[in-house]
Amino acid sequence: MNPNPTASAHSAAPATPPLVWLPADHRQLGPNDMPYLLLGDKYARAVKVGAQAQPVLFPLAEAAQVGALLALVDGVMLTGSPSNVHPAHFDEDVHDPTLPLDPERDALTLALVRACIAQQVPLLGICRGFQEINVALGGSLHQTVHAVPGLMDHRDPDGLPLEQQYGPSHPVRLAEGSALAQWAGGTQAMVNSLHGQGIGRLAPGVRALAWAEDGLVEAIEVQGATEFAYAVQWHPEWRCEQNPFYATTFEAFGQALRRRQQRRLQAQLAQSTTGAPSATGA
Numbered sequence: 001m002n003p004n005p006t007a008s009a010h011s012a013a014p015a016t017p018p019l020v021w022l023p024a025d026h027r028q029l030g031p032n033d034m035p036y037l038l039l040g041d042k043y044a045r046a047v048k049v050g051a052q053a054q055p056v057l058f059p060l061a062e063a064a065q066v067g068a069l070l071a072l073v074d075g076v077m078l079t080g081s082p083s084n085v086h087p088a089h090f091d092e093d094v095h096d097p098t099l100p101l102d103p104e105r106d107a108l109t110l111a112l113v114r115a116c117i118a119q120q121v122p123l124l125g126i127c128r129g130f131q132e133i134n135v136a137l138g139g140s141l142h143q144t145v146h147a148v149p150g151l152m153d154h155r156d157p158d159g160l161p162l163e164q165q166y167g168p169s170h171p172v173r174l175a176e177g178s179a180l181a182q183w184a185g186g187t188q189a190m191v192n193s194l195h196g197q198g199i200g201r202l203a204p205g206v207r208a209l210a211w212a213e214d215g216l217v218e219a220i221e222v223q224g225a226t227e228f229a230y231a232v233q234w235h236p237e238w239r240c241e242q243n244p245f246y247a248t249t250f251e252a253f254g255q256a257l258r259r260r261q262q263r264r265l266q267a268q269l270a271q272s273t274t275g276a277p278s279a280t281g282a
């Protein structure tokens, strides 16, 4: 019996794609506000097609379970969402009570960020996910970017067709020599923009890698992370197979996922051979 069902004892190539944990949004839908757990199709599709990996959900996973559940996966992608990170997480009151929140998602994802960094699990943040990483590591957000003197309105205009909503919106400058400049093939790129919040104070240990024309930080990396730990304010999941910058972003994420998968499966093999428990599965 192969102790490791997803790879033979001597093969390096696992038979299954790497597994990527995506969080669910908590929404109430329909005339009776029925609770649902939601994941945007384009995020799951970008993991499958762009990173050649398998998206997984752990519905209703709690912060206390994060360490153990991370041992089962090869990466985490924090998706965008119309909801905002609750400002209490960066010691502010809610400025606009009409804007949606998702405290259940916050409780999971903020713990997930810290665990990914501690356990060296590849982490990609997109839009809200980008903001979650900065807040989880001790930074803050502008709750209404367009109300900040000198900053632009980064929201997508209402009523546009999706192709326009997620099409190129503004240029960003990418840090010279950064991974993002490598993925973009230069230090300038056009990106889409669908956000009303944005980074205010950078978290300690987080480095800015991209800026909009108004100076707003649009991409970050977690300094000292031994594995892939990047986040962007824009949406590279949108038609990622048609945009070389977005495609290369997901290819790089996929490479990190496969490195982690090798480590995780070898740890499982060693555990099944020796019986010694592996610390975190990789």
Ligand SMILES: N[C@@H](CCC(=O)NCCCC(=O)O)C(=O)O
Pocket: 040, 079, 080, 081, 082, 083, 084, 085, 126, 127, 128, 129, 194, 195, 196, 197, 198, 235
């Ligand atoms: N609510 C935050 C984050 C915005 C965000 O994630 N937008 C994308 C929502 C739709 C999608 O998932 O594509 C903010 O307003 O800054």
